[in-house]
Structures are given as C-alpha cells and as structure tokens.
Amino acid sequence: MHYPFASIEEKWQRHWADNATYRVSDDHSKPKYYVLDMFPYPSGAGLHIGHPEGYTATDIVSRFKRMCGFNVLHPMGFDAFGLPTERYSMTTGIHPSIATANNIETFKRQLNAIGFDYDWSREVNTTLPEYYRWTQWMFLMMYNSWFDRSVGKARHIDELPIPVDVTSAADIETYRDAHRLAYIAYSPVNWCEALGTVLANEEVDEWKEKGYTVERRPMRQWMLRITEYAERLLEDLTLLDWPSSTLEMQRHWIGKSQGAEVHFPVQDHEHTITVFTTRPDTLFGATYLVVAPEHPIVDHIVADAHRTDVLSYREVTALKSDLERTELSKVKTGVFTGAYAINPANGVAVPIWVADYVLAHYGTGAIMAVPGHDERDHEFATSFGLPIVQVVTPIDGSTADVAVSAFSDDGIGMSSENSHVSLNGLPTADAKSTIIAWLESSGAGKERTQYRLRDWLFSRQRYWGEPIPIMFFEDGTKRALEADELPLLLPDVAEFKPAGTGESPLATVESWVNFVDPKTGKKARLETNTMPQWAGSCWYYLRYCDPRNAEIFCASDAERYWMGKDGVDLYVGGGEHAVLHLLYARFWHKVLYDFGYVSTPEPFKRLFHQGLIMGEDGRKMSKSLGNVVNPDEVISAHGADALRLYEMFLGPLEASKPWNTTGIEGVTRFLNRTWRMIATEDGALSPAVQDVSLPNDSERVLHATIKKTREDVDALSFNTAIAQLMIFVNEFTKLEVRPRSAMMQYLQCLAPFAPHITEELWQILGCHGSIHTSSFPEYDASKLVLDEIEIVVQISSKIRGKVIAPLNADAATIASLARQDEAIAKHLENKEIVREIFVPNKLINFIVK
RNA sequence: GCAAGCGUGGCGGAACUGGCAGACGCACUGGACUCAAAAUCCAGCGGGGUCAAACCCGUGCGGGUUCGACUCCCGCCGCUUGCACCA
Structure with missing residues (x-):
C-alpha cells in the first residue's frame, strides 16, 4: 500500500506557491547563504534525469541552511541564447524567442514538479532585454578599459597614457584600440561552412563529431583580453575550495611557464628571430631554429632556391586542421629556408627551418632547437640529419648518449662557455639564472614568462545572441553605445539563416546595417556579430542578488550582502564546465572587481561537480541507445520525493x-x-x-x-x-x-x-x-555516549574475541576482563605476552610468543 | 604520451585522524500472514570449512612500513576524465 504521494505533492506544491513559502527575504540582518546551480539551457527536449541530481543537492542544502537560520538565496534561471534554438528556428520559422519561452515553460513545470524551493520572482533569462542590457553594459565596460600592468588591474581607457609621438585623433584611437580589453582582431578562426559560422576552439570537436567540416580561415573578430588576467586567474585559485582536479585543469589551461626570450640575428639580413625557451641553459646546444609556417619572417628570409619548397609547405599546413597538425602527424615534417641565424652564445651559424610542430600562436612562433635535450627537436634532427650537441650531463654522474635520445632532465651544464659566461658545472637552475643574466647584460635576450592561455574569441556569426553595442560609420570611425542607449535590441526578423558571407543574419537587416545615427547624424552600420553563449552566464549569479533592478545590474548593498566575503557559498554543476565557463566568469568578475562593482576577488568560493547518471546498461544516457529515463515518468510512478531521495541515495554526489x-x-x-x-x-x-x-x-x-x-x-x-x-x-x-x-x-x-x-x-x-x-x-x-562499550581483543593482531567494558576503562581492566573470556584464555594458554597494545574504547592487542 | 581520479560481495555503495571490512539499499533464499497472489513482517545472505563450531582465505596484482593496512609508501595491471608537439 503506497502513501498517497500524488495528491500530497500536488497539494503542497500549490500551497508553497500560494503562500510564497520560499520567497527570499531582503532582511539583511540575518546571515546569508548563497547556494547556486549552474542554470540550464532550456532545450526542446525538456528536463532529463541528470538535471535533478545537482538541483536536488542544492535544494537539500538550501532547505537545510534555511532551517538552520540562514537567509538563503537559491535561485534559478535560464541560459537561453544559443545555437540549437536558432537552428530550430531556421527550420520551423518559429521565432527563437517564442521557442525559448515555450521551452522555459516546460522546464519550469518539470522543476516545480520535483518540489524545488526556487523563488521564481528572482528568475533570470539571459535572452530578455532587461537582462542582456547589462551583458552589453559589461561588454562596454571592457571595451572602455585597458589593463595597467604596473598596478595589475583594469582602468578606464581615458586614463591610458598616450605616447607623445601619437598625436592625430585617428592614431590615438588606434592606440587605444590596441589596449582595450575588448578589441577587434583578424585572426584565423574555425570556420564551418555548413553552420555558416565560426566556432570557438573548444566547440570544434563537438561539431566535427556530428559530421561537420571545419576549416581555418582568417576573419574579423571581437576578442577579450583575458590573457592580461592570466596571472591573477592563476594566483587566486589558491583562494578557492574547489575540486583539486578542476583547479589543476584551470592551472594547466592558463599554462604558465618561465624561461627566456633569446634574439638570433639572421645572417646577411637585418632581421632578428626571437625565440622563447624554458631551457635557456641549453642555449649552447641550439643547433638550428624552427619557425612556424605562418611566421611573417619566413617571407623575408627564405632563400630563392628554397622559396618554392617553403611556400608549398606552408600551403599544405594551412589546409590541415589543428587536429591533423598534431595528432595525425606522428612523423615531423619541415623544410629548410636556406637562411642561417647566429647563435648569440657561441657565434655559430645555425640553419633556420620551417616546421609545423612549432605553433604560430604560442610564444614567439619560433624556437631554438636543442636536439640533445628536447625530445621533439631530437626527433626532428634525427629525421633531417641536423647536428646534435650535448650541453647538460646527468646529475648522478652517469652518461647520457644524446645521439640516441634526448636528455631532457635537469642536470649539470657542460660545453657551454664563451668569453663572458660559462655554464659548465652548474646545476640547471643556476645555469638558467646565469645565462639569463648574461642575455640581459649582452642584450641578446631577457627573462620571460609565457602563458598558454589565449585571448577569448568573443564573437559569433549568429542571430540568437546578445548584439554587440558598437556602430561603425562610413568614414571608418566607430562609436560604442552609451549606457543610456542600452539595451541594443535584437531586431525582429523572420529569417534566421546566416548571410552566407560569413556574417550573421543581422547583416541582411536593412535597419541594422544602413541607418543614420541620431547622435552623430552619420550614416552607420551596427556590428553584425553577436556574443557567444558564454556571455550571459558570466555574471548571472550577480543578477540573482538584485534581479529586477533597472538602474544597475546589481545594487551594491545587495551585492555586498549576498556575495558577502566569500561570494557564492556553494556552486554545484557539471564537470564539463570545469575550465571555460568557470574561467570566463572568474575573468569578468575580476574586471568588475577592478572597478569596484563587486566586493570579492573570486565569485565562487566552494565548487562541486555532480557526477553523471548513466543508463541502466552503464552507458551514457542517450536517445539513440534507448536508455533514457524520463523524470516525469518516475514522478508519476513513485512521486517526486522518491525521485529526489533515490538520486541522492544512488551513491556519492560526485560519482x-x-x-x-x-x-x-x-x-x-x-x-x-x-x-x-x-x-x-x-x-x-x-x-x-x-x-x-x-x-x-x-x-x-x-x-x-x-x-x-x-x-x-x-x-x-x-x-x-x-x-x-x-x-x-x-x-x-x-x-x-x-x-x-x-x-x-x-x-x-x-x-x-x-x-x-x-x-x-x-x-x-x-x-x-x-x-x-x-x-x-x-x-x-x-x-550519544554509551556507558558500556565493546572492546576488540586481539592475540598477535588476530581478532579472538570481544569484551564488554565500561566506557574509558583502563588497560588493566580490559586485560583482566579479556582473560576471563574462555576463548581468549585458551589462546593465551602457555604463551608469554611480550607486548600489549591498548587503544582506549577500541581494542587491546596481546602480542604473544 | 602526460596529468589527475578511481578499482571493496551477484549489484549500487559504507568504513572517522591506520584499529571488528561489507553500514544502508537492491537482488536472491527460507519462513509468517493469505484460498492464492501482491503488499507487509521475521530470518539469512563474501568464499572455503563444519552436523554445528573452531578455524582458514578475502578490499585489482606484487612488494614494503607497522603490533595492526581498504586506508600510508614503492612498482605493475585495468577503468574514467582532462590535456595532447605549448618549446
């Protein structure tokens, strides 16, 4: 006989809604607790069984903290801009805002059926103008700022010192543009013809898996200068109570490495090739240079006899995707340019090669190859018959045969000497600092820190995203919208297909690309790119604190109260966002922090990733495998309480x-x-x-x-x-x-x-x-304390019995009780006790001989 | 290839700072109730051994530290995730 869960659940869900039981109080005198879910993308498929897992976890915490006297903020909303909805609109003609509203309605119905305690009066929806107005505002904040490295924080663009030789208005603007945190760049991007859009690097695999073709093509893009924050994003990880794997992934993504840049003059040319290396101590072992095929210097230095080879090599590599350049090319390829550079340490002329194992976008796009002490260089040198020199020897005095394989460990310097500096006999760490000092004094190079992190490609050729609030005039100038001109509304269109030119559907909207700006009276065209889906989720946790404010994205008193000293107290969401969303949101937060809009350096104090719920067959749930469990069906069969309880009882949340x-x-x-x-x-x-x-x-x-x-x-x-x-x-x-x-x-x-x-x-x-x-x-x-407690009795560490003894009884008492036990006494017969180990209230162990 | 995490009954999983391995649940077996079934309740449930006990073995594999190891250390094997020529 089942208790009547269906009627009970319906009754109370209605009661809670009618009585606003979970209405968040704005009483700032109570201690706050902010528990946050990663808000969902409202897909047409509705809720799947994985959603309630993390959501139930935060719901439990939220209800528990409320009962413990905290003022709890446990909000929910929707991250609703995105490609799937746009693609749906392309085929059905239904406007994405309608599709989004329908999907959200389904999601809310399903969420409510599980009995979550969200205060829907605080709901956010990233696609509503009231919301994206502030996303645009934050974009402008970044556009209107530059990063002052001397103080390590962002400042207003008006405070950017302009060099004296920059005088004309146009030059000043160009100079500013080169420093803004949001800027335009022409960079090779992942272009997908079928989707009619570029993809972020991290999106490429996903679409390739679905069978789409992605190629590299240079295009005009908005970028965010996240790299300026690399050091702070790295350092502040220590403030966080996050899964160690996620911290590790973020560290790796930022990818800090320390070393030096070294200038190699090109023989018979005016040019110099600058390389970045983490092993400047092996400079004397550099026997050739390699530059990336895309490196601009190639055109200048290539010898006529080699020009055809080099250019055709460059063509071939341009057609390769990143994936093919790395994974598939097990064997390294490359061509000689015919040019030589001078190793500044020993004056030796070394050949300059072009090879695609050197990446254009990392470091300086050029390396000094030390085949004796770098495996990749060794492999390359071996296949092309380049010289291999040993300049480091193992620290333990053993010998390393660098002709056979590279010795890449730290060691002791050898054969590294010129008339000014010697690294011979120095351990690697000392050799590094010694050579860097020499590089700096001789002008041949300097110490350098390099990050793997790249600037964030922030534009998409799509309709269903936040418009970028910048307009361009016929005369080549541009202007950013003022705060009071926001929101810049998406125009209502009926056609969602890309323009086909690489531009978004917005490029086909006359009122968007051909109008007169009332403020300047100039003929203008609005930016046709929109923001990526990551944008809205970069700051939604702040909007929840003050969701209906029309004056500012979040009033500072609400921000100070809810974000308190730790920010969000608990953030629960999938591990798939371990790097990108969390890194992007941290970055925006830091910019806001620099301008005093938020009071904590980090947004999310404690982070937790719920694990995946797999199908009954142990495989990932998917429609094609037919192993999907529908939460609606579980609720109708067992009730919402059973669903909640079962998802939590299944195993550890993270598993x-x-x-x-x-x-x-x-x-x-x-x-x-x-x-x-x-x-x-x-x-x-x-x-x-x-x-x-x-x-x-x-x-x-x-x-x-x-x-x-x-x-x-x-x-x-x-x-x-x-x-x-x-x-x-x-x-x-x-x-x-x-x-x-x-x-x-x-x-x-x-x-x-x-x-x-x-x-x-x-x-x-x-x-x-x-x-x-x-x-x-x-x-x-x-x-909770027992008067009497069971003590384990061991003879030579094997359990031979148990005795009941008073709490906190001493060893002697336990020992005598143990001896009275028949079975134990038998084991002790004719034995000598050589040692006795006693753990109070736990066990006694007689070691016998 | 590199990095991190994880390997415990038929299954999901417990086990605090090293101290009774298998909590709790599922499945299964036996019993009670019932004309019968479902539901419910009671009992059992790692392997070997025994009439029963004693006892022996057992936390992926091999070693080590310790009076004592699922727990700590070293080396393998397997799975999962992330990164993947980052100089």
Whole structure:
C-alpha cells in the first residue's frame, strides 16, 4: 500500500506557491547563504534525469541552511541564447524567442514538479532585454578599459597614457584600440561552412563529431583580453575550495611557464628571430631554429632556391586542421629556408627551418632547437640529419648518449662557455639564472614568462545572441553605445539563416546595417556579430542578488550582502564546465572587481561537480541507445520525493553511477515505512504516536540521526545521511509506542530530502506552520555516549574475541576482563605476552610468543 | 604520451585522524500472514570449512612500513576524465 504521494505533492506544491513559502527575504540582518546551480539551457527536449541530481543537492542544502537560520538565496534561471534554438528556428520559422519561452515553460513545470524551493520572482533569462542590457553594459565596460600592468588591474581607457609621438585623433584611437580589453582582431578562426559560422576552439570537436567540416580561415573578430588576467586567474585559485582536479585543469589551461626570450640575428639580413625557451641553459646546444609556417619572417628570409619548397609547405599546413597538425602527424615534417641565424652564445651559424610542430600562436612562433635535450627537436634532427650537441650531463654522474635520445632532465651544464659566461658545472637552475643574466647584460635576450592561455574569441556569426553595442560609420570611425542607449535590441526578423558571407543574419537587416545615427547624424552600420553563449552566464549569479533592478545590474548593498566575503557559498554543476565557463566568469568578475562593482576577488568560493547518471546498461544516457529515463515518468510512478531521495541515495554526489529501476523501490519502501510509522493508512495520526519519553537506546539513535544528517548535508554526503534516516525508521517502527517529539525531529531531518511527505506528516502530527521554516533539531552529544562499550581483543593482531567494558576503562581492566573470556584464555594458554597494545574504547592487542 | 581520479560481495555503495571490512539499499533464499497472489513482517545472505563450531582465505596484482593496512609508501595491471608537439 503506497502513501498517497500524488495528491500530497500536488497539494503542497500549490500551497508553497500560494503562500510564497520560499520567497527570499531582503532582511539583511540575518546571515546569508548563497547556494547556486549552474542554470540550464532550456532545450526542446525538456528536463532529463541528470538535471535533478545537482538541483536536488542544492535544494537539500538550501532547505537545510534555511532551517538552520540562514537567509538563503537559491535561485534559478535560464541560459537561453544559443545555437540549437536558432537552428530550430531556421527550420520551423518559429521565432527563437517564442521557442525559448515555450521551452522555459516546460522546464519550469518539470522543476516545480520535483518540489524545488526556487523563488521564481528572482528568475533570470539571459535572452530578455532587461537582462542582456547589462551583458552589453559589461561588454562596454571592457571595451572602455585597458589593463595597467604596473598596478595589475583594469582602468578606464581615458586614463591610458598616450605616447607623445601619437598625436592625430585617428592614431590615438588606434592606440587605444590596441589596449582595450575588448578589441577587434583578424585572426584565423574555425570556420564551418555548413553552420555558416565560426566556432570557438573548444566547440570544434563537438561539431566535427556530428559530421561537420571545419576549416581555418582568417576573419574579423571581437576578442577579450583575458590573457592580461592570466596571472591573477592563476594566483587566486589558491583562494578557492574547489575540486583539486578542476583547479589543476584551470592551472594547466592558463599554462604558465618561465624561461627566456633569446634574439638570433639572421645572417646577411637585418632581421632578428626571437625565440622563447624554458631551457635557456641549453642555449649552447641550439643547433638550428624552427619557425612556424605562418611566421611573417619566413617571407623575408627564405632563400630563392628554397622559396618554392617553403611556400608549398606552408600551403599544405594551412589546409590541415589543428587536429591533423598534431595528432595525425606522428612523423615531423619541415623544410629548410636556406637562411642561417647566429647563435648569440657561441657565434655559430645555425640553419633556420620551417616546421609545423612549432605553433604560430604560442610564444614567439619560433624556437631554438636543442636536439640533445628536447625530445621533439631530437626527433626532428634525427629525421633531417641536423647536428646534435650535448650541453647538460646527468646529475648522478652517469652518461647520457644524446645521439640516441634526448636528455631532457635537469642536470649539470657542460660545453657551454664563451668569453663572458660559462655554464659548465652548474646545476640547471643556476645555469638558467646565469645565462639569463648574461642575455640581459649582452642584450641578446631577457627573462620571460609565457602563458598558454589565449585571448577569448568573443564573437559569433549568429542571430540568437546578445548584439554587440558598437556602430561603425562610413568614414571608418566607430562609436560604442552609451549606457543610456542600452539595451541594443535584437531586431525582429523572420529569417534566421546566416548571410552566407560569413556574417550573421543581422547583416541582411536593412535597419541594422544602413541607418543614420541620431547622435552623430552619420550614416552607420551596427556590428553584425553577436556574443557567444558564454556571455550571459558570466555574471548571472550577480543578477540573482538584485534581479529586477533597472538602474544597475546589481545594487551594491545587495551585492555586498549576498556575495558577502566569500561570494557564492556553494556552486554545484557539471564537470564539463570545469575550465571555460568557470574561467570566463572568474575573468569578468575580476574586471568588475577592478572597478569596484563587486566586493570579492573570486565569485565562487566552494565548487562541486555532480557526477553523471548513466543508463541502466552503464552507458551514457542517450536517445539513440534507448536508455533514457524520463523524470516525469518516475514522478508519476513513485512521486517526486522518491525521485529526489533515490538520486541522492544512488551513491556519492560526485560519482558517475548507473540508474537502476528496481533500486528506486527501496526508497519508495522507506517512504512508505516513514508514513506508516506516523500515520494510519487513511492519513490520520497513528495511535502508536504518543507524548511519551524516549527509551535510552532510541534516544541515542535519534541524536545520532540528527548529528549524522547535519554533518553529512554539510559535506554533501547525502547517500550516507539517507542510510542513517533508514536506520532510524528501522529502529522506531519496532517500538509499540513512538514518542511524538522524536517523530517531529526525524521529520525535520528528512524534510530537506523529501519536502512533500514531511510537510504532510508534520501537519498530521498537529504541528503549526511549514516544517521547512521550522528550526533544524540540535543533537545532544552526551546522549550519544554509551556507558558500556565493546572492546576488540586481539592475540598477535588476530581478532579472538570481544569484551564488554565500561566506557574509558583502563588497560588493566580490559586485560583482566579479556582473560576471563574462555576463548581468549585458551589462546593465551602457555604463551608469554611480550607486548600489549591498548587503544582506549577500541581494542587491546596481546602480542604473544 | 602526460596529468589527475578511481578499482571493496551477484549489484549500487559504507568504513572517522591506520584499529571488528561489507553500514544502508537492491537482488536472491527460507519462513509468517493469505484460498492464492501482491503488499507487509521475521530470518539469512563474501568464499572455503563444519552436523554445528573452531578455524582458514578475502578490499585489482606484487612488494614494503607497522603490533595492526581498504586506508600510508614503492612498482605493475585495468577503468574514467582532462590535456595532447605549448618549446
């Protein structure tokens, strides 16, 4: 017999909505707790079973913290700009705003059916003008600023010192453009003909997997200068309570490396090739240079006899994708330019090669090749018969044969000497600092820190995104919109196909690209690119703090209160966002921080990634595999409380775990037992529940349950908390008379997990008000202590028995009790005890001979 | 290839700073209730061994530290994720 979950859940969901039970208070006198979910992209497919996992986790924390007296902010919204909706509109002709509204409605219905405690009055939707107005405002903030390296922070563009030799208005503007945090660049991008758009590097694989062709093509793009923040993004990771793997991934993505740049004069030319190396100590072993095929110097230095070879090599590599250049080319390729450069350390002329194993976009796009001490250079030198020289020897005195393989470990310098400097005999670290000092004094180079991180490609050739609020005039000048001109609304169009020229559908809208700017009276064209989907999610957590403010994106008092000293207290979302979203949001936050709009250097103090829920077959859920579980069906069969409880009971939140249809029976049974423990079948109070005091053993179970629930919810160990709640029910259903107060406290422990059934039983118990606004029970540590305790007795570390002893009994007492035990005495017969190990309240171990 | 994480019954998973391995649940087996079934309740449930016990083995594999190792260290094997010529 099932408790009537369907009617109970509907009843309370309506009640909570009607009574605004979860309305967030603006009472700033209470301590705040901000718990955030990564908001969903409202796809047409609706909610899948993975969504409720992270959402249930934060819902539990949110309800728990509220019961603990915190003013809790647990908001929800929609990240609704994006390509899938635009593509849907292309085929159906339905406007993306309509499709988005429909999808959001479905999502909200499904979310509400699970009983989440969102305050919908704070909902955000990134596609509404009231919202994207501020996304545009933040873009302009970056456009109107530059990064002052001397103070390590952003400042207004008007404060950028203009060099004295820059005088004309046009030159000043050009100079400013070269420093803005948002700037235009012509850079090779991933162009997808079929999609009619460029893709971010991180998007390429996804679309290639779907069968699309992606090629590289230079195009005019907006970029954000995130690289200026590389050091701060790296350093501030230490402030965060994040999964170590995510911290590691971010560190790796930023990719800081320290070394030096070295200038190699090109023989018989005016040019100099600057290389970046992390091993300047191996400079004497540099036997050739390699420049990337795209490097502009190639045109200047290539010898006539080699020009054809070099140009055709460059053509071939241009057709290769990044993937092909790396993964497929196991064997390194390259061609000689015919030119030579002078190694500044020893004056030796070394050949300059072009090879695509050197990347144009990293470092200086050129390297000094040290085949003796770098595996890649060694491989290349071997295939092309270039000289290999040893300049480092192993620290342990052994010998390394660099003709056979590169010795890339640190070691001791050798054969590295000129008339000014010697690295011979120096350990690698000392050799590095010695050669850098020489490079700097001789002008041949200097110390340099290099980051792998690249500037953020911030434009997309799409309709369904935030318009970039910049206009261009016929005379070649441009102007950014003023704050009071925002939002720059997306024009209402009926056609969503790309212009086909590489521009977005906006390029075909007459009023967008051909109008007179009322402010200047000049003929103007608006930027046709829109922002990438990452934009709206860079700051939505701030909007939740003050979602309806029309004056500013978030008032500073609301920001100071909700973002407090740690920012978002708990942020839960998928590990797939470990790098990009989290890095981009941190970057925007830091810019806002530099201008004093936010009070913390980091937005998300504690981060947690929920694991994937797999299909019953252990594989990833997907429509094509037919192993998708639909949350609506689970709710109608077992109820929302069972769905919530089961997703949490499945295993640790961070783990990937398979769904199991029979497994949910277990939590359903548990909820039914909970019901029968307190109520009769027809919903009246069970006669077994009475106002009596608790027997000692039961009292201990109650307090243990409160303690475990409190601790496990804080640690997000929901599966073990639920196990303890099950133990409670197993214990208390045995009692013929069940104390009412214990029932109440139990329900309060269960309430964050199963909000509907607990609310109903709370009412049946005759309690007033919502259980969810009651105070979470406290436990009494003294009730948890046993008078007597079981002590394990070991003989030579093997368990041979157990004795019951008073709490905190000493070794002598335990030993004598143990000797009285027949089985133990037998093991001790004719044995000499050579040692006795005693752990209070745990065990005693007799080591015998 | 590099980096990180993980390997525990038939299954999902517990196990605090090293101290009774397998909590809790699923599945399964037996019993009670029932004309019968479902639901519910009770009992059992790592392997070997025994009438029963004693006892022996057991946390991917091999070693080590320790009175004592799922837990710490070293080396393998396997799985997952991320990065992938970043000089």
